[in-house]
Amino acid sequence: MKRCPVCRARFSGKPVCRRCKSDLFSLIQLEEQVKKSLHRAVYALAAGNIDTACNFCGYAESIKKTSFGKALSGFLASRQDAHRAAKIVKLQ
Numbered sequence: 001m002k003r004c005p006v007c008r009a010r011f012s013g014k015p016v017c018r019r020c021k022s023d024l025f026s027l028i029q030l031e032e033q034v035k036k037s038l039h040r041a042v043y044a045l046a047a048g049n050i051d052t053a054c055n056f057c058g059y060a061e062s063i064k065k066t067s068f069g070k071a072l073s074g075f076l077a078s079r080q081d082a083h084r085a086a087k088i089v090k091l092q
């Protein structure tokens with residue numbers, strides 16, 4: 001969050017807007033959840049758990065769209081397709 005969603009004042013990093021005194025604590029927590037979910041998606045990807053990584057990334061993207069989340073989501077979708085294609089080839 002770069003600006004207060006109520007008055008557009010520059011975000012100071014504090015849970016109360018310095019200008020309009022809006023409570024921003026819940027929004028700060030949501031942004032932390034997005035960061036944690038994206039980190040968990042990367043760790044799951046590194047461990048080879050594509051489906052788990054997709055779930056964490058999808059959750060993060062459902063809360064807040066970010067350029068990193070979009071890029072990771074696209075990469076994970078391509079890896080899921082490749083993983084499914086490899087399974088089909090093995091079955092034949």
Ligand SMILES: [Zn+2]
Nearest residue numbers: 004007017020
């Ligand atoms: Zn404000």
